[in-house]
Amino acid sequence: MIEAYGLTKHYGAKTAVYNLSFQVRPGAVTGFLGPNGSGKSTTMRMILGLDTPSSGQVTIGGHTFRQLPNAPRQVGALLDAKAVHGGRNARNHLLSLAQLSGIPARRVDEVLGVVGLQDVGRKRSKGFSLGMGQRLGIAAALLGDPQVLLFDEPVNGLDPEGILWVRNLMKRLASEGRTVFVSSHLMSEMAQTADHLIVIGRGQLMADTSVNEFITQNSVGFARVRTPDGDTAQREKLTSALAEAGGQVQPEEDGALRVTGVPLPRISDLAHAADVRLWELSPHQASLEEAYMRMTQGAEDYRSTVDQRSGLQMAAAVPQGGFPPGAMPPGAMPPGGAPYGAPGPGGYAPPQQAPQQAPQPQGQPDPYAATQAGWQGPPAPASAPPAAPTAPPATTNPEDAR
Numbered sequence: 001m002i003e004a005y006g007l008t009k010h011y012g013a014k015t016a017v018y019n020l021s022f023q024v025r026p027g028a029v030t031g032f033l034g035p036n037g038s039g040k041s042t043t044m045r046m047i048l049g050l051d052t053p054s055s056g057q058v059t060i061g062g063h064t065f066r067q068l069p070n071a072p073r074q075v076g077a078l079l080d081a082k083a084v085h086g087g088r089n090a091r092n093h094l095l096s097l098a099q100l101s102g103i104p105a106r107r108v109d110e111v112l113g114v115v116g117l118q119d120v121g122r123k124r125s126k127g128f129s130l131g132m133g134q135r136l137g138i139a140a141a142l143l144g145d146p147q148v149l150l151f152d153e154p155v156n157g158l159d160p161e162g163i164l165w166v167r168n169l170m171k172r173l174a175s176e177g178r179t180v181f182v183s184s185h186l187m188s189e190m191a192q193t194a195d196h197l198i199v200i201g202r203g204q205l206m207a208d209t210s211v212n213e214f215i216t217q218n219s220v221g222f223a224r225v226r227t228p229d230g231d232t233a234q235r236e237k238l239t240s241a242l243a244e245a246g247g248q249v250q251p252e253e254d255g256a257l258r259v260t261g262v263p264l265p266r267i268s269d270l271a272h273a274a275d276v277r278l279w280e281l282s283p284h285q286a287s288l289e290e291a292y293m294r295m296t297q298g299a300e301d302y303r304s305t306v307d308q309r310s311g312l313q314m315a316a317a318v319p320q321g322g323f324p325p326g327a328m329p330p331g332a333m334p335p336g337g338a339p340y341g342a343p344g345p346g347g348y349a350p351p352q353q354a355p356q357q358a359p360q361p362q363g364q365p366d367p368y369a370a371t372q373a374g375w376q377g378p379p380a381p382a383s384a385p386p387a388a389p390t391a392p393p394a395t396t397n398p399e400d401a402r
């Protein structure tokens with residue numbers, strides 16, 4: 001069990017983690033979710049004794065990491081898969097970690113098999129793809145057969161088969177009674193992998209809930225209601241009528257209203273009784289990704305703005321007849337569209353539903369399947385988001401990472 005109490009970390013004026021308290025229980029996969037820069041890696045580093053809390057504390061089985069006897073046999077971690085000596089082959093990398101922790105050499109071959117790298121164990125890791133590197137990092141975490149496992153964004157760089165493999169591995173480790181704590185910024189992935197969720201934003205706890213509870217709470221249907229654009233009096237009149245009828249009304253970014261607690265026909269009747277015209281009344285289902293994004297809204301460090309392309313407009317330079325297909329200028333607005341999915345000028349953009357499920361593999365062979373056959377060729381191009389920028393070295397040994 002991992003227990004954090006009032007965990008806080010300041011880096012100079014920057015507060016990376018603030019007053020975080022949670023428990024990560026054995027026998028379950030606990031997803032650690034938060035937008036980029038929300039403090040997930042910092043929290044994991046504090047759990048592993050690689051960073052010292054400014055206040056509060058975090059323990060594993062009642063001990064801080066540094067107090068744990070033979071910590072590498074009790075706790076395994078994947079923090080940054082790239083933190084490997086590139087000139088060393090995979091087997092020697094694992095062998096050196098094993099020797100530091102008194103782990104027998106035969107275990108190295110076992111974990112190479114578990115992650116499907118047995119046939120490339122003698123290849124230098126600098127030639128490894130992102131996905132192979134992740135597998136090597138996972139092998140390092142499994143080396144001591146630990147009861148507690150931490151994985152920071154383990155599916156980064158993995159193709160769909162790799163993602164499925166990691167998902168099944170996490171579940172299997174938890175079913176063996178281990179404590180599995182895995183960070184991600186993808187709710188869709190965590191919804192399929194985790195039993196429990198800890199969500200943080202700007203270093204603070206936003207939710208500590210079971211996945212089932214999160215799904216039940218956030219899978220509610222809602223109605224989108226839209227009054228004529230620019231007619232705020234009509235919008236307010238309808239908002240009051242809906243609130244009086246017991247509905248919860250929230251504004252959407254495009255000016256529509258999101259209504260829960262009042263069925264669609266009743267919304268129509270209420271609008272009619274209040275003499276409010278409707279431009280839209282439609283049923284919707286919130287996706288988990290959307291619920292997560294609403295929860296962490298305002299807690300993101302990095303928000304994009306629409307590119308104004310100041311001084312780079314090329315109106316005079318557009319060739320007669322426009323650009324040929326495939327030769328649009330960078331950032332150009334496609335016909336009738338808007339850059340980066342932003343609503344067009346004055347136009348209505350339907351709400352973007354985030355995909356609820358990560359891509360499911362279609363039965364292709366997994367080149368790294370942990371089978372007798374071992375590695376069967378190079379992986380498909382990575383489909384997952386790029387690796388997190390600031391994670392510390394992967395290690396099963398605190399000394400290694402300092």
Ligand SMILES: Nc1ncnc2c1ncn2[C@@H]1O[C@H](COP(=O)(O)OP(=O)(O)OP(=O)(O)O)[C@@H](O)[C@H]1O
Pocket residue numbers: 011014015016034035036037038039040041042043185301388389390391
């Ligand atoms: N050593 C450091 N010195 C200064 N600031 C840091 C340091 N490590 C992290 N931070 C800052 O603390 C905040 C939390 O960073 P952290 O890497 O823990 O977030 P994260 O949730 O893991 O992000 P990501 O998903 O992008 O990896 C960020 O604003 C980051 O810039």
